[in-house]
Every structure is written in structure tokens, then in C-alpha cells.
Amino acid sequence: MKHAWRIKAAAVALAAVGGLAMAADALAQAKEIFVPVLVYRTGPYAPNGVPWADGFVDYLKLVNERDGGINGVKIAYEECETGYATDRGVECYERLKSKKPVAFSPLSTGITYALTEKAPGDHIVLITAGYGRADSVDGSVFRWNFPMMGTYWDGADILVQHVKKKGNLKGKKIALVYHDSPYGKEPIPVLEALSKKEGFKLMLLPVTHPGVEQKATWLQIRQQRPDYVFLWGWGVMNSTAIKEAIAVAYPRLQMYGVWWSGAEPDVVPAEQAAKGYNALALAHSAENDRPIHAEMMKFLYDKGKGTASDKKEVGQVLYNRGMLSAILTVESIRTAMKKYGNKVMTGDQVRWGAEHLNIDANRIKQLGVAGMMVPFHTSCSDHGGAHSARIHTWDGEHWSYTSDMYTADYKLLRPMVEASALKYAKEKGITPVDCSKEK
Amino acid sequence: MIYRETGQFKTSYASDQQLFPILQDRVVVIGFLVFAFAVVPFVASEYLFRAILTPFLILSLAALGLNILVGYCGQLSLGTGGFMAVGAYAAYNLALRLPDLNLIVVFILAGLCATVVGAIFGVPSLRIKGFYLAVTTLAAQFFLDWLFARVGWFTNYSSSGSVAAPPLEIFGYPIQGPVHKYLFVLAIVCVLALLAKNLTRGAIGRSWMATRDMDVAAEVIGIRPLHAKLTAFAVSSFYVGLAGALWAFVYLEAWEPLAFDVNRSFELLFMVIIGGLGSILGSFLGAAFIVILPIALNQLPTKLGIPLSTASISEIELMVFGALIVFFLIAEPRGLARLWAIGKEKLRLWPFPH
Numbered sequence: 202m203k204h205a206w207r208i209k210a211a212a213v214a215l216a217a218v219g220g221l222a223m224a225a226d227a228l229a230q231a232k233e234i235f236v237p238v239l240v241y242r243t244g245p246y247a248p249n250g251v252p253w254a255d256g257f258v259d260y261l262k263l264v265n266e267r268d269g270g271i272n273g274v275k276i277a278y279e280e281c282e283t284g285y286a287t288d289r290g291v292e293c294y295e296r297l298k299s300k301k302p303v304a305f306s307p308l309s310t311g312i313t314y315a316l317t318e319k320a321p322g323d324h325i326v327l328i329t330a331g332y333g334r335a336d337s338v339d340g341s342v343f344r345w346n347f348p349m350m351g352t353y354w355d356g357a358d359i360l361v362q363h364v365k366k367k368g369n370l371k372g373k374k375i376a377l378v379y380h381d382s383p384y385g386k387e388p389i390p391v392l393e394a395l396s397k398k399e400g401f402k403l404m405l406l407p408v409t410h411p412g413v414e415q416k417a418t419w420l421q422i423r424q425q426r427p428d429y430v431f432l433w434g435w436g437v438m439n440s441t442a443i444k445e446a447i448a449v450a451y452p453r454l455q456m457y458g459v460w461w462s463g464a465e466p467d468v469v470p471a472e473q474a475a476k477g478y479n480a481l482a483l484a485h486s487a488e489n490d491r492p493i494h495a496e497m498m499k500f501l502y503d504k505g506k507g508t509a510s511d512k513k514e515v516g517q518v519l520y521n522r523g524m525l526s527a528i529l530t531v532e533s534i535r536t537a538m539k540k541y542g543n544k545v546m547t548g549d550q551v552r553w554g555a556e557h558l559n560i561d562a563n564r565i566k567q568l569g570v571a572g573m574m575v576p577f578h579t580s581c582s583d584h585g586g587a588h589s590a591r592i593h594t595w596d597g598e599h600w601s602y603t604s605d606m607y608t609a610d611y612k613l614l615r616p617m618v619e620a621s622a623l624k625y626a627k628e629k630g631i632t633p634v635d636c637s638k639e640k
Numbered sequence: 641m642i643y644r645e646t647g648q649f650k651t652s653y654a655s656d657q658q659l660f661p662i663l664q665d666r667v668v669v670i671g672f673l674v675f676a677f678a679v680v681p682f683v684a685s686e687y688l689f690r691a692i693l694t695p696f697l698i699l700s701l702a703a704l705g706l707n708i709l710v711g712y713c714g715q716l717s718l719g720t721g722g723f724m725a726v727g728a729y730a731a732y733n734l735a736l737r738l739p740d741l742n743l744i745v746v747f748i749l750a751g752l753c754a755t756v757v758g759a760i761f762g763v764p765s766l767r768i769k770g771f772y773l774a775v776t777t778l779a780a781q782f783f784l785d786w787l788f789a790r791v792g793w794f795t796n797y798s799s800s801g802s803v804a805a806p807p808l809e810i811f812g813y814p815i816q817g818p819v820h821k822y823l824f825v826l827a828i829v830c831v832l833a834l835l836a837k838n839l840t841r842g843a844i845g846r847s848w849m850a851t852r853d854m855d856v857a858a859e860v861i862g863i864r865p866l867h868a869k870l871t872a873f874a875v876s877s878f879y880v881g882l883a884g885a886l887w888a889f890v891y892l893e894a895w896e897p898l899a900f901d902v903n904r905s906f907e908l909l910f911m912v913i914i915g916g917l918g919s920i921l922g923s924f925l926g927a928a929f930i931v932i933l934p935i936a937l938n939q940l941p942t943k944l945g946i947p948l949s950t951a952s953i954s955e956i957e958l959m960v961f962g963a964l965i966v967f968f969l970i971a972e973p974r975g976l977a978r979l980w981a982i983g984k985e986k987l988r989l990w991p992f993p994h
Contacts, residue, residue, distance in 0.1 A: 214977070216814055242951035243958075250950075280950040282938070288695070292935060295691035311896055314802040318893035322816070334800070381789060383800035383896050390799040400894065407789075500891060621799065628736065630807060 206365055221308075228583045231275035234270075234545050235429040236261060236530060237297035239290060245411035246285040246436035248466035253308060253424055254280065255305040255509040256523025259497055262508070264531055266500040271312055271534050272543040275490035279472075285436070287311045295317065303551040304328050304530050309382035313346075324548035326555050328533065330485055330526040335387055336621035340556060340584040341633040343622065347555045347584045349529050351483050352615070354461050355588045355609035357388035357431075360481060361395045362607050364429050364457070365590055376422055378442060379433035388433060388459070391618065398613070401428075406627055411491075414436025420444040432458040432480075439467035440565045443475050453477040460590065464518035468595045479603065482518070485525065486600045489516020492569035493524070496621040518600065521573065528568060533558055575606065581636035642986035657991040659837060667803050678827060681819045689818035692932060698826045698886045700758025703911040704836055704847065710909070711841055711918035713872035714763050719777035720783030720880055721904035725897060726754040727881025728888035729794045735806050736796055743810050747828075747885050754881020757784075762873025766866055769855075781902050788958030791896040804894040821890050833880060837920050840876065849918070865929045881907075914968060916975025924978035929968075932963050958985065 231458060238261075240254035241247055257402050261276050270276055279292035290312035294305065295487070304326040314387060315335040320327050320343060327333070328347045335354035337346035366368065389405065396403040404427055406418045412434060419442075430451065432442050439462045454477045459468070463480020465487070488494075494516050499509040502515065514520050537546045537554030546554070548608060559578040565571055579585035579618030588611065592604040628631055648663055650656040660666045682694065706720050733749035734741060741749075761780040765773050788794050795803050802986040808824075810816040815824050839845050847868040850858035855865055888895050907930055913927020943950045948956070972979045986993070 229870075240950055243954040244950070247951075254950075282954040284954070286896070289893065292691045292695075296939075299685065299687050309801070310800070311898065314800070314804070314894040314896070315892050318804055382898055383802040386800045410901070421872065478674050535684050625804070629804060 205450070213549075214306055232545065233275045233404050234534060235297075235300045235302045236276055236278045236527075237293075237300070237302040237305055238280045239293050239305065239309075239312065241308075243286045244284045244436075245438075247415070248309075249436050249439075249461070249464060250308065252464070252466070252509070252514050252517050252519040253523035255422050255507075255514060256520035257306065257527045258523075259501060259510045259520075260524045260527035260531070262506060263493075263497060263500055266506070267496060271531055272538050274371065274538075274543060274545060275320070278530075283307070283309065285309050287315050291315050291319075298323060298325070301547075303534060303546055303548050304555070306330065306526050306530060308526075310334070311382055317343065317346055320485050321477065324552070326533065326548060326552050328526065328530050328555065330529055331522060332384065335391075336618050336625065337586040338583060338586050338618050339633075340471050340624035341480055341622070342462065342580045342626045342631055343584065344634070345552060347529075347533075347579065349558075349577075349579065349585060350525065350587050351460070351609075352585055352588070353387035353433075353459065354391045354614050355385075355585075356481055356542050356590060357391040358395065358609040358614060359590050359607040360431055360457050360459075361392070361519040362610070363604060365399065367439065373401045373429070374404060374425065374427040375401050375429045375431060376406055376425070376427035377431045378406045378408060378418060380412060380435050380438055381409050384435060384461075385433045388431075390433075390621075391614065394613065394617065399537075400410070408434065408438055408442075409549050411436060415445045417440055419449045419451070419575065422446075422451055423449040428576075430456045431458060432459070432462045434462045434467075440470040443468060443471045447471060447474045448631060453581055454479070457481070457592070460522075463502060463593065463595075463600070466519070470582060472523060476597040478595045480595075481590045482602070483522070484575045484587070484588050484606065485518075485570075486593045487518045488521060489508060491571060491573065494569075496569060499600075503515055525570065525574065528570065529558070532560060532564075532568075536587050540585060556584065559584065562587075581634070581639040642990065643984050649856060651927055674828065677823070679842040681823060683800065684822075684851075686818045689822045692935065693822055694818075694825055694971070695887075696927055696931045697822075697890050698883050698891055699828045699908070699911065699931055700924045701829050701832060701881035701886070702880050702908050703885060703915065703923040703927045705876045705914075706745045706908050706921070707917065707923045708848070709872050709876035709914045709991050710842070711916070711922070712845060712852060712914055713848040714875075715762070715821075715869060715872060717777040717876075718774050718902070718909065719761060719780035719907050720786070720908045722781040722902040723754050723785050723880040724884025724887060724904065725752060725788055725900035726757045727876075728879070728895065728900065729788055729803075730754065731885035731889060732805065732836050733794065733796075733805055739806075745817075747882055747889075748887040749855065751878040751882035754884065755878045755939060758877020758880070759870050759874045762870050762877075765869045765873065778902070778905075781905055783901060785897055787902060788900075801892055802896040805889040805892075808889060815890075825886055825890055828882070832882070833920060833924075836879070837900060840920070844868075844871055844875075844964030846934060852918075910965070913974055916977030919975065920975035921980065922977030925980070929976065933964065936962060 229630045238257055241250035244362050261278050265276055279297060280430050281297055282377040283290040290307055290322060294316055296396050307316060310332050313329050316327055326345055330350040333348045335352035337343035337348050338352060345409055392403050408418055434442055447513055457620050458480035460481040460483050468475040468478055502512045533551055533555035534546055536558050537550040556579055561576045565574050573588050575589045579586040587608050588609040591602055591606045593600045660669055702724060709715050709717050721921055727750045730753035731746050734746045734749055764776045768889055789801060795801055796933055847863045850863050851865060851868045859865055892899060905960050911926035911930045914929050916922025936958055938953060941953050
């Protein structure tokens with residue numbers, strides 16, 4: 202009996218300590234520019250989240266080590282684990298907000314949607330490189346969102362352009378196997394519009410989070426035999442989908458992933474059987490021989506300061522994408538500094554920088570990422586800037602490009618972007634700014 | 641000594657039946673409310689408001705609703721996430737389609753929508769019990785998940801399935817800053833908690849508890865199971881639906897059906913079980929345990945200056961959190977509220993236990 206009381210007393214004491222431990226402090230470092238890093242290094246999306254996070258953090262480290270910061274202003278950063286969950290992402294955002302961050306890159310379309318509501322009030326830029334809301338390209342409504350490098354609507358259009366090259370799509374069947382979340386649903390309106398225009402039949406096959414259970418989906422594909430399967434997955438869903446495709450003997454050559462379904466963690470588990478699988482690659486793939494990778498080795502990994510546990514990760518597809526996201530963040534800050542001086546920037550100043558980003562071929566070369574980005578510039582009416590991607594194919598060991606660069610057809614997409622942005626503005630009571638008057 | 645009620649004479653029925661018959665309890669509760677309403681808004685940081693207190697209060701409200709159903713009426717439900725979604729999407733559609741409607745009215749109507757849905761899904765409880773009922777409510781969860789993900793009308797045909805709440809405004813007064821939101825949620829939670837406390841003390845609450853303890857006996861003494869069970873489902877769903885609307889409008893501001901998936905249902909059930917079945921206080925303690933503890937554990941290593949990678953912190957968070965759940969349930973299976981009651985008993989005798 203006495204023993205039981207002791208346990209109960211311990212429980213009470215523990216509860217009390219837990220209550221007291223909740224003390225919050227916020228120390229903003231005034232001399233450093235703070236870049237928050239929302240990551241997921243655990244959970245079903247970790248295989249893909251880890252290389253992205255390593256690439257992002259490594260670039261920030263590199264700028265500090267190599268250049269002593271951005272124009273002499275050091276970067277401070279802090280990771281926060283979201284686990285790809287929206288509510289946890291919001292908590293991370295609030296936690297890191299007290300340190301006066303200038304730009305968030307949440308790496309989750311769901312979290313991007315939630316932060317889109319909060320960032321304007323807090324004057325924080327959202328740089329969503331290769332994900333996020335497609336309609337946030339319209340900067341007159343989405344003042345703080347920057348879906349640079351390419352949106353899912355671009356991706357959907359480019360994939361259709363690519364398969365159209367192989368023959369008329371009239372009467373063909375295309376299946377979209379998608380993650381049942383804002384991320385996976387994002388391309389649907391464009392694919393629907395294109396199916397009307399090109400005359401193909403669209404099959405929508407949702408896969409519920411986290412995506413390890415896809416038997417029913419692939420049985421349907423075996424039954425219906427679509428001519429092409431577009432895969433819009435993330436994390437373990439991708440490798441599972443490729444394995445299931447093998448199980449129902451669906452030809453990998455007819456499978457096309459979006460750029461988040463085309464990296465090493467997706468194909469390596471299926472080994473040789475994934476051979477022939479295609480995916481979009483934005484403008485970059487698994488390049489690991491550019492000057493930036495040599496510098497990563499020289500300044501970080503040779504000194505034991507690298508973030509990745511294995512240096513083979515440097516130059517993988519998602520590592521490169523994380524690195525490019527960090528580059529875009531840093532370049533936005535740098536552009537803002539050109540106007541406002543070399544000091545710690547505010548969110549408003551970085552927003553100006555992100556809106557006036559001009560990355561030409563020369564700058565891409567200087568950054569050491571030649572051939573991994575297309576030259577682009579952003580503006581108030583186009584917060585995306587770049588809308589190009591190409592296809593890369595897995596040969597069992599490496600990714601290699603198998604198409605030229607495509608550019609999304611904005612004759613089709615622009616009216617959709619504007620209509621969608623306007624609908625959002627109406628729902629939220631936002632008055633779009635006049636882009637012709639913005640400087 | 642601290643909790644001694646010697647000398648507190650009840651001289652009228654009113655004083656005997658009041659909410660907190662012991663003076664010390666009254667002082668603590670009133671003190672706590674004054675603290676929450678008048679002190680916290682001035683001292684807490686924005687992070688505390690936005691990321692800790694607001695979600696804690698909203699999920700407490702949902703746990704309170706579930707506790708009415710599971711703890712007081714004994715009807716096991718796994719559809720809580722779905723009922724929260726009903727509240728959230730009802731509020732969204734009401735606010736969207738009737739933009740002139742007052743926000744309070746929107747929230748109440750959203751709660752009533754959840755009430756109707758909850759009562760409909762409560763009908764099977766008249767024939768089946770226990771785990772079997774859990775399965776039918778799970779079906780409700782999946783059905784509602786499907787409904788909001790697939791039927792475009794509910795999301796105003798949003799391309800991504802994600803919807804955004806309109807700006808909050810009551811009588812022309814915008815609820816924008818963290819403090820306003822906190823006070824708004826706090827006021828709603830206080831009113832509803834008071835209501836729940838009184839409901840459970842009254843005739844309806846007693847009929848729920850009788851049904852929970854032994855439904856045959858309850859029927860024999862004249863309690864209609866149809867009435868008792870369906871009111872429990874209705875009241876519970878009202879609370880849960882309102883919490884869902886608040887979760888969507890005040891905390892997330894933009895959400896997708898995934899925010900109310902089956903994990904949310906489990907999370908709320910854990911809150912109720914860990915906090916204490918059949919206890920108003922338990923709902924709050926359970927919500928605090930499930931909402932605040934993981935976040936605190938996640939920040940503890942950094943605060944203590946222990947250098948750990950983000951991944952290991954998350955793994956440790958999950959391990960310690962799991963271990964603590966097991967520990968608290970072994971220490972007191974009837975939940976944190978029971979621990980508090982034991983603590984009170986101890987304080988009554990302290991410092992001379994016999």
C-alpha cells in the first residue's frame with residue numbers, strides 16, 4: 202500500500218515539475234539575420250525530409266563559413282520538427298516567430314496553406330520553392346507567398362506536354378495517383394482543364410496519408426490499364442507506389458512522378474525494378490559535380506561540420522532542392538540589402554527583395570549551380586518567376602535527363618491563376634494591389 | 641490542514657448545492673479565473689497565446705464534449721474528429737454563404753449542425769454497446785472524412801481541398817491579435833464548462849450516469865435510454881462541433897480534412913482517458929497533458945543547453961511521452977483528475993496523516 206502511495210506521490214511531483222518547466226523566453230539576436238528551418242526528420246516523410254533539410258542547412262552554414270554571412274551579416278538559423286503535420290507546423294512557426302525571422306520555407310503544402318493566413322499579419326515571407334499554392338503566383342493577392350522554381354500547375358501542364366509528344370492524347374486514359382492532401386489535390390484543376398482540351402480521360406485515384414496502403418489503387422490501375430500514370434506522392438508513398446506498380450506489372454516507362462516523387466529514397470527501395478521510372482526534375486537533378494558541391498566538401502564536410510550523416514547525400518536530388526531553396530532565400534535577402542543597406546533585414550524589406558529577384562545566367566554561374574536553375578526574375582504579377590522543368594529517368598543506379606526543358610503554358614494557366622486568386626481575395630476580403638503601380 | 645472544511649456550515653439548500661461547496665475550492669477557482677482573464681493577457685508572450693494556450697483551450701473544449709459522451713454516459717466514440725470537422729465546415733459554409741451573420745451565431749449554428757449529425761450517428765447506440773458502438777462511430781469518422789474530402793460543395797470547390805477562414809469579427813470589432821483570440825476562446829470555454837458542470841449535476845447528467853453505470857437498472861427506475869443516450873450524443877457533439885469550428889477559425893485559419901482525421905479522434909479519447917473519465921477538470925488536465933507536454937519535451941533539451949540533433953529530440957520526445965502515459969496510467973488508472981482528488985485528500989490531513 203505504502204509503495205502505491207509513493208508512486209502516486211511521484212506522479213504528482215512529476216506533474217508539478219512539468220507545469221513549471223513551461224517557461225518561455227525569447228532572445229532575438231540583433232546582429233544576425235534569422236532564417237527558420239521547418240523540417241521533418243522523423244515519421245513517414247523523413248526519408249525525403251532529411252536530405253532536403255540537410256541541403257538547406259548546409260547552404261546556410263556554407264554562406265557563414267565561406268563568406269562570413271550575407272554581405273557580412275551572419276545568418277542564425279534554428280530547426281523545428283514538424284513531422285509534416287499542419288498543427289505542429291503552426292506551433293513551430295509561432296515558436297520561431299519570436300526570433301524575428303524573415304522567411305519561412307515550410308516544405309509542406311498543408312503548412313503553407315495555414316501559414317498563408319498568418320504570414321501577412323506578421324510580415325514574414327513564405328518562399329515555397331517547388332510546392333505551395335499554385336495560385337499564389339499572383340502577387341497582387343498573395344503579397345507574401347513566393348512559389349519560386351515551379352508550381353504544381355506548371356508541373357501538371359509540363360507532364361501533359363511531355364506525354365503529348367509521344368502521340369495524340371485523344372481517347373487516352375491518364376491516372377493521377379495522388380497523396381490525399383492539399384499537395385496531391387493541387388494539380389487536379391489543371392489536369393481537368395487539359396483533359397477537356399486534349400480529349401484524354403482523367404482517372405483520379407487518391408491515396409490516404411501516409412500512403413503505405415495502396416493495394417486497392419493499383420488493382421484499379423491493373424483493371425483499367427491507363428496509358429499513363431502520374432504519381433503525386435511524398436515520403437513512403439512513393440516507394441510503395443513503385444513497388445505496387447511492379448507487383449501489378451504496370452510498365453515503369455509509362456509512369457511519371459512529379460518532382461517530389463523522383464528522388465533517390467523513392468526508387469532505391471525498389472532497386473533494379475524501378476528502372477525506367479520517370480519523374481519531373483524541375484531544372485535540376487542529382488548533380489554533384491558543380492562548384493558548390495566542391496565548396497560544401499571543402500568548407501563543411503572536410504572539417505566535419507556538414508549536416509548530413511553521410512557525405513554521399515551531398516548532391517542527391519532532394520539535397521540539391523533544399524540547397525536551392527536556401528539559395529533563393531539568401532538571394533532574396535541579398536537583393537533586399539542592395540536597396541536597404543547591409544544590415545539585418547526586416548520581413549518587409551525581404552519581401553521587396555523576393556519580389557525583385559533577378560537571377561540571370563551569370564549569377565547562376567557565380568552561385569556555383571550552373572545548369573541546375575533556369576534564369577528567372579520575379580515581379581509583383583509573377584511571384585513564381587520560373588515555370589520550367591524537364592524529365593529525368595532512373596536507370597537503376599542514376600538519374601539522367603531524358604527530355605529537353607519544357608515551359609508551362611501560361612496562356613492556359615494565367616487565367617486560372619487569376620480566377621483562383623480572385624476567388625481567394627473575395628473570400629478573405631482582400632483588395633488586390635495594382636501591380637502596374639508597384640515599384 | 642489546507643483543505644479542512646471545519647467550520648464551514650451549510651445553513652441553506654442553496655449553499656449545500658452550490659457548485660463548489662468548499663470555500664477553498666471556490667477561492668482557487670475564482671482566483672484561477674481572475675488570473676486567466678486579467679493577469680495572463682498582460683504577462684504571456686505571443687508564442688504562449690498562439691501556440692500553447694489557444695490550442696489547449698480549444699482541445700479542452702473538445703475533450704469536455706467527448707467526456708460527456710464517454711465519461712458521463714459511457715458511450716464509447718471514435719468519431720470525435722469527424723464531428724469536429726462537421727463544426728468546422730458548417731461554420732465555414734455559414735460564414736461564406738451568409739456573410740452578414742454574426743460570428744457568435746455562426747459558431748452556435750455550427751455547433752447545432754454537429755448536434756444533428758451527432759444525434760443521427762448516435763442512433764445505433766440504442767441497440768449496440770461498448771466496442772461495437774466504437775466501430776459504428778469509427779464508421780462515422782470515415783464517412784465524414786470522405787464527405788469533406790470528396791464533395792466539393794463543402795469546400796466551395798477549392799482546388800486543393802483546403803479552405804481558409806474569413807477574418808473574425810464580432811459586432812464590428814475584429815478579433816485579430818493573439819490576446820483577443822485567447823480571450824475569445826477562454827470566454828467560450830468558461831461558459832460551456834460551467835454549463836457542462838451544471839448539466840452533469842442535474843437531472844440529465846444523472847440519467848447519463850445511470851445509463852453508464854447500468855443501463856438495465858436505469859431503465860427500470862424510469863430513465864428512457866433513447867432520451868439519455870441521444871441527449872448525450874447531441875450535447876457532446878455540440879461541444880465537439882463548436883471546438884472544431886474554433887480549431888479551424890481561430891487556431892489553424894486554413895485547414896484540410898486531414899486536420900480532423902481519425903488521429904484527432906484518438907488523441908481526444910486519450911485526453912479523456914488520461915485526464916479522467918467523468919470529470920470536467922479531467923478534460924482540461926488531459927488536454928494539457930496531450931497538447932502541452934510534447935511541445936515542452938521538444939523544447940526542453942534546447943532550453944537546458946543540451947546539444948542534440950532535431951531528429952533525436954523528436955525521437956526522445958516520442959519515447960518520453962509514451963513512457964509518461966504508461967507511468968501515469970499505472971500510477972492512477974482513473975486519470976489525472978483522480979490524482980488531483982487524492983492530492984486534495986492528502987492536503988486535508990496534512991501535516992498529521994493518520
